[in-house]
Amino acid sequence: MIIEFFSDLFNTIIDMFSNGGVITYIITLVGVYGLITSLQKILYLKRISKIDTTEIMKTVSTTMEKGGAIEALKEIKQYKNPVSKIISEALKIGYKNKTEVEEGMEQVFIVELSKMTNGLNVLKTIIELAPFLGLIGTVIGIWLTFKSLGVNPSTEAMAQGIYIALITTIAGLTVVLILLPLYTYIKELIDNEMDKIELANKMTNWNYAVAKIRVYENVDCAIDGLQEAAGIVSVKKISQNRANVKVSFKPSMLEKSINNIILEKCDSKSEIIMSKLKQ
DSSP: OHHHHHHHHHHHHHHHHHHHOHHHHHHHHHHHHHHHHHHHHHHHHHHHTSSOHHHHHHHHHHHHHHHHHHHHHHHHTTTOSHHHHHHHHHTTBTTBOHHHHHHHHHHHHHHHHHHHHTTHHHHHHHHHHHHHHHHHHHHHHHHHHHHHHTTSOOHHHHHHHHHHHHHHHHHHHHHHHHHHHHHHHHHHHHHHHHHHHHHHHHHTOOOEEEEEEEEOSOHHHHHHHHHHSTTEEEEEEEEETTEEEEEEEOGGGOOSOHHHHHHHHHOOOEEEEEEEEEO
16 A cells, blocks of 8 residues: 555656656756755754864863863864864964954854855745746646637646646745755754854853963063063963963953064064963
8 A cells, every 4th residue: 555655656746747847847956956955054064063062162171281272272173163163263362362363263253154054045045936936837837728728628628737737836835845944954053053153252251371481582571571561460480391481361451472572572582382271
């Protein structure tokens, strides 16, 4: 019984294709393209959403305690999703100033948003266009039917003509019934990812940071220059793990990167050995 049902259904579909005309083929091609686009988008969004923001931040916190921001940056590169890329930019504070970090995060957001929404407008257009293509096919079919009835009036011919004319409408509505739920699901996945990105922005709003720096010459000048810079809380000389200066700073107030401050004030090169960020 089930086999007979599917056999009849298959025969009906073949009959519709053979009688539906060019517009039916156009609707089918457009629908298949929309289906492929939808499935590709869903697979991409499911792949990038496997890792949660809190899990990435947990990795950042654990690695930060062991090796600082650079080690955390290396560790989260494995995730390769929008959230990890935005957090990666946020970890560069100190190596970059707050404006550069914010611009970097914004650029990553724009690129990743483009990837997530790419093809969505085309899919929406297909959903909106398919019923109208079906309607056009139906109108043309009915017009041809009545035209032929003017020459050879027949109830049977009229019924057959209307049946053929309605095929395009059925095809158009079928495309909508398949693609609209997929489109809604894709939008939901994108919204979920946007929520994760927003959470990542909040969780990387660092309140405090400590950096250990290697200043290659004019150490005292570098200390004086750092103490005068905006966003710097405290500076002291140390001798530990290649570093000779320890700096505490407020990331949200850092107008220049640590290295640039030293370079501008003392014309001396420096290197951040380790930087730890705290929420």
